[in-house]
Amino acid sequence: MAMAMMRSGIQTALRRGGRNIAPTAPSKRGFASSSSSHHDDAYETAKWEKITYLGIATCTIFAIYTLSKGHPHFDEPPAYSYMHIRNKEFPWGMFCLSLILLINFWALNRVLLFD
Amino acid sequence: MIESQRHYYHLVDPSPWPISGSLGALATTVGGVMYMHPFQGGATLLSLGFIFILYTMFVWWRDVLRESTLEGHHTKVVQLGPRYGSIPFIVSEVMFLFALFWASSHSSLAPTVEIGGIWPPKGIWVLDPREIPFLNTPIPPSSGAAVTWAHHAILAGKEKRAVYALVATVSLALVSTAFQGMEYYQAPSTISDSIYGSTFSLATGFHGFHVIIGTLFSIICGIRQYLGHLTKEHHVGFEAAAWYWHFVDVVRLFLFVSIYWWGGI
Numbered sequence: 001m002a003m004a005m006m007r008s009g010i011q012t013a014l015r016r017g018g019r020n021i022a023p024t025a026p027s028k029r030g031f032a033s034s035s036s037s038h039h040d041d042a043y044e045t046a047k048w049e050k051i052t053y054l055g056i057a058t059c060t061i062f063a064i065y066t067l068s069k070g071h072p073h074f075d076e077p078p079a080y081s082y083m084h085i086r087n088k089e090f091p092w093g094m095f096c097l098s099l100i101l102l103i104n105f106w107a108l109n110r111v112l113l114f115d
Numbered sequence: 116m117i118e119s120q121r122h123y124y125h126l127v128d129p130s131p132w133p134i135s136g137s138l139g140a141l142a143t144t145v146g147g148v149m150y151m152h153p154f155q156g157g158a159t160l161l162s163l164g165f166i167f168i169l170y171t172m173f174v175w176w177r178d179v180l181r182e183s184t185l186e187g188h189h190t191k192v193v194q195l196g197p198r199y200g201s202i203p204f205i206v207s208e209v210m211f212l213f214a215l216f217w218a219s220s221h222s223s224l225a226p227t228v229e230i231g232g233i234w235p236p237k238g239i240w241v242l243d244p245r246e247i248p249f250l251n252t253p254i255p256p257s258s259g260a261a262v263t264w265a266h267h268a269i270l271a272g273k274e275k276r277a278v279y280a281l282v283a284t285v286s287l288a289l290v291s292t293a294f295q296g297m298e299y300y301q302a303p304s305t306i307s308d309s310i311y312g313s314t315f316s317l318a319t320g321f322h323g324f325h326v327i328i329g330t331l332f333s334i335i336c337g338i339r340q341y342l343g344h345l346t347k348e349h350h351v352g353f354e355a356a357a358w359y360w361h362f363v364d365v366v367r368l369f370l371f372v373s374i375y376w377w378g379g380i
């Protein structure tokens with residue numbers, strides 16, 4: 001009995017599927033002025049609008065989740081030779097400025113510690 | 116096409132902008148080299164050249180918009196020119212970014228002894244790919260969905276929806292750029308920290324630069340759509356912007372998988 005019901009259900013579904021497919025005309029993309037293409041574009045406009053809203057909602061939720069966790073803090077790495085490479089002065093002279101600040105800081109430390 | 120014309124082609128009028136753009140480019144490059152070496156007046160020449168290029172871009176594209184939108188010179192045949200021009204332009208951009216991925220892969224697949232024989236190099240702290248990098252990855256594709264929405268809205272003749280869609284496109288792009296800035300601010304390494312910092316910063320930085328260019332492109336398209344320049348039969352500029360934007364989206368996916376995720380663990 002159960003098998004018969006299942007077989008009948010599958011046959012009905014197949015018939016219904018076939019009926020749905022048969023009368024549908026193949027979709028055509030012609031010139032923009034034709035009414036069918038206008039209808040397609042209206043449908044696609046609505047579809048992509050929904051996809052955009054879904055994307056915005058997903059990104060918003062994910063942003064709230066990610067930003068609420070805070071950001072990690074990293075330890076200062078050892079001074080390897082391939083790290084923090086500054087071979088020449090920046091065109092705007094920041095290297096020079098940094099060097100002057102470093103020397104001043106070192107001199108201040110010397111004064112505070114030893115004098 | 117104007118009535119008196121017997122062909123579909125646009126024979127352009129003589130224009131001063133090609134030579135002015137070339138002179139601006141010359142001044143920019145020479146000024147740039149002078150600025151980076153100890154020559155006096157380098158910064159001035161660089162600034163003047165840059166201003167000259169920006170001015171040329173503005174007036175040249177203004178003329179093209181007048182010729183296409185107001186004077187009707189851009190027939191279907193003429194529209195093929197910028198369409199075919201956009202394709203090699205984007206292909207060249209793909210090759211440019213491919214070179215950056217190549218540099219990163221070259222250094223990471225066989226790390227040298229100088230950096231500890233491991234990737235990321237010894238002493239380099241990297242960003243957790245599950246944090247802001249992962250958050251920033253679905254934003255450009257969402258923006259790409261918005262530009263597709265705008266395209267269909269233009270084809271369907273829904274002018275207002277197209278403007279809204281372009282506002283969504285630009286907003287998402289700005290959010291993406293803001294997160295990129297936040298990521299750089301929090302990044303534990305810089306461009307000067309080993310080959311990892313160099314390749315990471317070049318790849319992500321140039322992608323960010325492309326996002327900014329694509330944002331400007333979309334803003335211009337949004338303004339033109341608002342002014343009624345784009346019609347369902349004629350919107351080549353918008354299509355070029357959409358192609359460019361999809362290219363930027365796809366690069367972001369490769370960037371996340373290759374640089375942040377695979378290259379950061």
